Amino acid sequence: DTAVSQTPKYLVTQMGNDKSIKCEQNLGHDTMYWYKQDSKKFLKIMFSYNNKELIINETVPNRFSPKSPDKAHLNLHINSLELGDSAVYFCASSQDPGSWVAGGHLSYNEQFFGPGTRLTVL
Amino acid sequence: TQLLEQSPQFLSIQEGENLTVYCNSSSVFSSLQWYRQEPGEGPVLLVTVVTGGEVKKLKRLTFQFGDARKDSSLHITAAQPGDTGLYLCAGAKKTSYDKVIFGPGTSLSVIP
Numbered sequence: 001d002t003a004v005s006q007t008p009k010y011l012v013t014q015m016g017n018d019k020s021i022k023c024e025q026n027l028g029h030d031t032m033y034w035y036k037q038d039s040k041k042f043l044k045i046m047f048s049y050n051n052k053e054l055i056i057n058e059t060v061p062n063r064f065s066p067k068s069p070d071k072a073h074l075n076l077h078i079n080s081l082e083l084g085d086s087a088v089y090f091c092a093s094s095q096d097p098g099s100w101v102a103g104g105h106l107s108y109n110e111q112f113f114g115p116g117t118r119l120t121v122l
Numbered sequence: 123t124q125l126l127e128q129s130p131q132f133l134s135i136q137e138g139e140n141l142t143v144y145c146n147s148s149s150v151f152s153s154l155q156w157y158r159q160e161p162g163e164g165p166v167l168l169v170t171v172v173t174g175g176e177v178k179k180l181k182r183l184t185f186q187f188g189d190a191r192k193d194s195s196l197h198i199t200a201a202q203p204g205d206t207g208l209y210l211c212a213g214a215k216k217t218s219y220d221k222v223i224f225g226p227g228t229s230l231s232v233i234p
Contacts, residue, residue: 041227
């Protein structure tokens with residue numbers, strides 16, 4: 001059974017178009033993430049949601065809008081695609097966001113990644 | 123600004139050789155993780171280290187967390203072609219909401 005799944009696997013589109021990438025996790029995790037991996041393989045966090053609430057929002061153009069209809073799903077919509085948006089986008093999930101606060105619960109924020117969506121903007 | 127640096131960036135070795143990959147930072151991390159990413163796939167967690175000086179072994183892989191919790195190393199003994207991949211270290215700080223910072227990765231190629 002796939003733990004974290006993404007669709008589509010590949011996405012080729014023209015500059016200026018709007019596209020969405022979907023992500024689902026069946027691990028029962030509370031926290032989900034979107035990462036962008038550029039051509040140099042550098043993995044950078046974009047967004048993080050915990051129980052459908054946005055908790056991390058890095059310096060990402062507002063053309064990128066994440067949506068979490070429930071804690072098992074985190075979708076990424078991109079408006080007015082640009083050439084520089086070409087990259088591999090990874091969805092990930094973790095049990096929780098890494099809080100050490102509640103009742104001495106230890107969390108190491110171990111993340112499970114999806115297979116990635118390779119976006120090519122022409 | 124890169125908070126985590128990894129060296130070497132690229133490594134190509136013959137099957138059976140030993141190798142060490144380094145992950146360094148000027149920041150202190152509460153935990154540090156190592157992931158391996160194979161072409162066309164997402165990163166897969168190998169190990170998490172949380173205590174300064176901690177050493178963990180995973181078959182032929184040995185992971186060490188520096189005493190000051192600023193650096194880590196990954197040593198592979200008798201490398202095999204199946205070890206080929208991108209090795210990423212990732213550090214997390216103790217905050218309410220951890221933001222895991224990934225290093226730039228070491229691309230390892232093990233030649234049969």
